[in-house]
Amino acid sequence: GAGVSQSPSNKVTEKGKDVELRCDPISGHTALYWYRQSLGQGLEFLIYFQGNSAPDKSGLPSDRFSAERTGGSVSTLTIQRTQQEDSAVYLCASSSSGQGGSNYGYTFGSGTRLTVV
Amino acid sequence: AQKVTQAQTEISVVEKEDVTLDCVYETRDTTYYLFWYKQPPSGELVFLIRRNSFDEQNEISGRYSWNFQKSTSSFNFTITASQVVDSAVYFCALAGGGNKLTFGTGTQLKVEL
Numbered sequence: 349g350a351g352v353s354q355s356p357s358n359k360v361t362e363k364g365k366d367v368e369l370r371c372d373p374i375s376g377h378t379a380l381y382w383y384r385q386s387l388g389q390g391l392e393f394l395i396y397f398q399g400n401s402a403p404d405k406s407g408l409p410s411d412r413f414s415a416e417r418t419g420g421s422v423s424t425l426t427i428q429r430t431q432q433e434d435s436a437v438y439l440c441a442s443s444s445s446g447q448g449g450s451n452y453g454y455t456f457g458s459g460t461r462l463t464v465v
Numbered sequence: 466a467q468k469v470t471q472a473q474t475e476i477s478v479v480e481k482e483d484v485t486l487d488c489v490y491e492t493r494d495t496t497y498y499l500f501w502y503k504q505p506p507s508g509e510l511v512f513l514i515r516r517n518s519f520d521e522q523n524e525i526s527g528r529y530s531w532n533f534q535k536s537t538s539s540f541n542f543t544i545t546a547s548q549v550v551d552s553a554v555y556f557c558a559l560a561g562g563g564n565k566l567t568f569g570t571g572t573q574l575k576v577e578l
Contacts (some may be wrong), residue, residue, distance in 0.1 A: 381566065390556065390570040406564055453500055454566055456510040
């Protein structure tokens with residue numbers, strides 16, 4: 349696609365429910381990243397994929413968070429038993445190469461705004 | 466570990482003033498990349514620039530310019546003749562050997578008439 353697509357754009361869920369967030373990267377981009385941005389805060393790294401493997405999962409805040417990427421393309425971030433502190437914008441980015449991305453950096457999607465009530 | 470520090474939380478200027486956003490980084494990698502992104506009120510992250518650690522040449526793009534100094538581990542961003550449309554949060558970021566892009570906490574720039 350022309351850009352990084354994330355769905356849904358907004359998600360309101362009840363505390364304790366599971367949610368799945370989807371990221372469709374730019375076609376051909378091998379690297380994919382998930383970040384979280386809480387209100388008024390910076391971007392917190394969650395996980396990095398190179399192809400289907402995840403060499404760096406160090407940012408996942410707890411075992412309630414997991415992510416997978418299949419076929420080297422679409423990625424799903426799953427949050428189980430959601431808590432109110434999970435409320436944030438979840439951003440996905442992709443790039444065509446490894447370290448440093450391309451000359452155009454990393455391309456970010458518009459994010460999924462998750463609200464846990 | 467890598468770290469990016471943007472000490473300025475918020476800056477307010479009057480239109481047409483010049484403004485410099487500071488960025489200081491820490492990394493043990495010899496090869497790394499530095500970035501600036503803009504996040505307007507709409508929320509999307511807009512890529513502005515990427516520099517690699519071997520290229521210390523300053524860069525100018527229209528009203529934007531960047532000063533990269535390895536000696537002080539800084540990568541500062543200057544907007545000349547600021548405009549209201551420049552109002553946004555600006556993030557500095559670093560990608561080291563582990564491919565992870567580490568962001569600073571951002572600087573909120575407000576440009577007023």
